[in-house]
Amino acid sequence: MHRYFQESPVKLPKPPKPPPVPKLPKPPKLPSDTSVNTKLIQRILKAFRFRYNAHARERARVLYIINQTLTDSLVVSKDDIRKLNEALTKKENQQFDSLMALLNQIAASHADEPAGSPTDTAGKKAVQEPDNPVPGTDLDALVDKMMPILQQKSEEQDAENTKAAHLNTVRSLYGRPPDQVDTLRMSDSLGARYLVRLSQKVNVMGIQPYWMEQDYTTYNFNALSTYSFLGYLVDGQTGHIQPAFQQDQVKSIPDAVSAGCNLQFLFLDKKSSNILALLKSKNAQAVFSDSLARLLAQQKADGVTIYFQALPDHQRTAFSNFIITLSGALKKANENFKINVVVPPYDPSYNYDLRALHSYVDLFVIDFTQAGGETAGPLAPLDGNPSKSLSGAISRYLQGDIPPSQVSLLLPYYGAVWKKGRDGNPDVFSRYVTYSDIRKQYPSDTVPIFDETTATFFIEVKDQYGTVKEEIWFDDGISMSMKYDFVLKNKLGGVALWTLGADNGTTDLSDALVDKFVVTDTLFLDTVSLYPPIPKNLTFWQRVKRELRIYAILFRDPCSVDISQYEGDTYFVYFTIGFFVLFLIAGAAYFYFVKTQGDDWKWRKKLLILLIALILLTVVSGFMALFLNKEMPFVGISSVPGECHSVPLTSVLAILGIGFVLGLLIMHFFLQPFLKDDDVP
Known part of the structure; x- marks a missing residue:
């Protein structure tokens, strides 16, 4: 099941604020000469220094680069300014890391200057004056180009702070029992009980191949809604299902299920001959369908993903019939069983009849894990080539009358290595490499190049000649977040990750997944009293004292008292x-003695006063019985939210006053006609 819960107005505690950015040491004082260069340096330093939200380490690094490049050597010619301006005009250089690389290039060019330059008395290189003054317009243009880059970095850091706060909130719920109930204090005596759980905005499927089982202890199951296990094979000739693993070696499935993930199985087939044999044999399809239904029921799984990576051409109708047959068999066994089908980003041979399949398929999973072509590029480009990009594929599938919620993206947790062609020869795909291996081979100080069109990074591997x-x-994590945003923006059904474990030893891919898709759901249960339950075996006076304390609260805020905390509704019914009854007895006695002894009976007036008092007490106690009645919330107190009417003490007194007036009216119109003038009390 997909873990969705009704959102309640209960608010979670705010996450702690991120620690303040440490202050950086002031940059070294600039020499007093070369005023043009000083103007440039000061403006650059000021721009960087006041980017409050920039990463402290990167700010320090940039300040160091600028100081070393433009302060120590102070060799800044108008050619340097012009080159920086020209470079920053290009879109690919309008990134913070690109700016750093450009400054590094200036530093490297000055570091390579020939020795033997004139020096001053202190042995340091003498300051070179620019050959011609640097135009102020060029300086202004340079700083104007740098400011948006710095602003972009500031906004990125703001987003990082928001992400960190969200991750802290989500992580605080890791390991929490799914049935743990919390109580939020709503008043001094009333609390709201609720459940807090983690869920996903879309279906997040993590694919686990059986050969990566040793890494399952590092998985963040809280980020997944579906755990898809790849470990079963189908014999195309017979339709029999065979495990490719030892049953006792698989421990990830119980852990995933206990963490709340839905369990599914993925059938991957890379052999065209085996796929073709299955599609041509009705008997094999029937055996496979029945065997799969039993396997899903036995393992308490809820679905299957069919991934025929080597589907032969011209099998469009046969494949559609196979999926329809499989769907019928699974739905017959359990109407909640799901079927997903992996499809390519571009289907030039029309092997997949989407209109025929969409009524039988729960998710079409578009595969962005396969390298192809003759030009080096990413596996999952966000934009660019329409036959390979996410945007192009989604546009085609949605034009085929497939709703967005029925489309999911299969994204890789590994990269593609390409050998660059020389002398006009095409590039050649070499191999796949996991994300963890990329991070191990290239340390954190390696600056990859960001391709803005595809929203993907790449690293250039150079030989000794450059x-x-x-x-x-x-x-x-950054580029994946952009693609996750694409999923949310287009309201797609979800993402599938190939494969879990490929990022072992790193956290940024998992953090991006949690940040974009995992949310906290709060399910309101009921309201409860914060007072302890009524103790048993209380004496009469203890019960009276406790009841009086509750009444003191009732007259201030009746809705803050739970109906289980008092017994007054019963007492006042008895009082009423x-x-x-006493009023009836006294009234009967009054009429009897007046009739037998006449109007001169000496107790007549006192008994009449008693009658008035009894009727007033009856009215007041009757009102209190109604007010405290637990079965009539529309006139008093209730534990059901929205039905309790909190009546302040002033209103209660007003109602009581009306009761007294009502009693007087009763006396005046019903009793006074029976009295003589001198008998009126």
């Missing part, structure tokens, strides 16, 4: 009945 011999294209 020639690029390889390119490694991959996604990290008792006063009314």
Whole structure:
């Protein structure tokens, strides 16, 4: 089941604020000469220094680069300014890391200057004056180009702070029992009970191949809604299902299920001959369908994903019939069983009849894990080539009358290594490499190049002569977040990750997944009293004292008292009945003695006063019985939210006053006609 819960107005505690950014040491004082260069340096330093939200380490690094490049050597010619301006005009350089790289290039060019330059008396290189003054317009243009880059970095850091706060909130719920109930204090005596759980905005499927079972202890099951296990094979000739693993070696499935993930199985087939045999044999399809239904029921799974990676051409009708047959068999066994089908980003051979399949398929999972072509590039480009990009594929599928909620993206947790062609030869795909291996091979200070069109990073591997011999294209947490945003923006059904464990030893891919898709759901249960339950075996006076304390609260805020905390509704019913019975007895006695002894009976006036008092007490106790009645919330107190009417003490007194007036009216119109003038009390 997909873990969705009704959102309640109960608010979770705010996460702690991120620690303040440490202050950086002031940059070294600039020399007093070369005023033009000083103007440039000061403006650059000021721009960087006041970017309050920039990463402290990166700010320090940039300040160091600028100081070393433009302060120590102070060799800044108008050619340097012009080159920086020209470089920052290009879109690919309008990134914070690109700016750092450009400054590094200036530093490197000055570091390579020939020795023997004139020096001053202190032995340091003498300051070189620019050959011609640097135009102020060029300086202004340079700083104007740098400011948006710094602003972009500031906004990115704001987003990072928001992400960190969200991750802290989500992580605080890790390991929490799914049935743990909390109580939020709503008043001094009333609390709201609720459940807090983690859920996903969309279906997040993590694929676990059986050969990566050893890494399952590092998985963040809280980020997944579906755990898809790849470990069963189908014999196309017979339709029999066979496990490719030892049953006692698989321990990830129980852990995933206990964490709340739905369990599914994925059938991957890379052999065209085996697929073709299955599609041509009705008997094999029937055996496979029945065997799969039993397997799903036995393992308490809820669905299957069919991934025929080597589906032969011209099998459009046969494949559709196979999926329809499989759907019928599974739905017959359990109408809640799901079927997903992996499809390519671009289907030039029309092997997949989407209109025929969409009524039988729960999710079409678009595969962005396969490298192809003759030009080095990413596996899952956000934009660019319409036959390979996410945007192009989604546009085609949605035009085929497939609703967005029925489409999911299969995204890789590994990169593609390409050998660069020389002398006009095409690039050649070399191999796949896991994200964890990329991070191990290239440490954190390696600055990859970001391709803005595809929203993907790549690293250039150069030989000793500086020639690029390889390119490694991959996604990290930043680029994956952009693709997750694409999923949410287009309201797609979800994502599938190939494969879990490929990021072992790193956290940024998992953090991006949690940040974009995992939310906290609060399910309101009921309201409860914060007072302890009524103790048993209380004495009469203890019960009276406790009841009086509850009444003191009732007259201030009746809705803050739970109906289980008092017994007054029963007491006042008895009081009302008792006063009314006494009133009837006293009234009968009054009429009897007046009739037998006449109007001169000496106790006549006192008994009449008693009658008035009894009727007033009957009215007041009757009102209190109604007010405290637990079965009539529309006139008093209730534990059901929205039905309790909190009546303040002033209103209660007003109602009581009306009761007294009513009693007087009763006396005036019903009793006074029977009295003589001198008998009126």
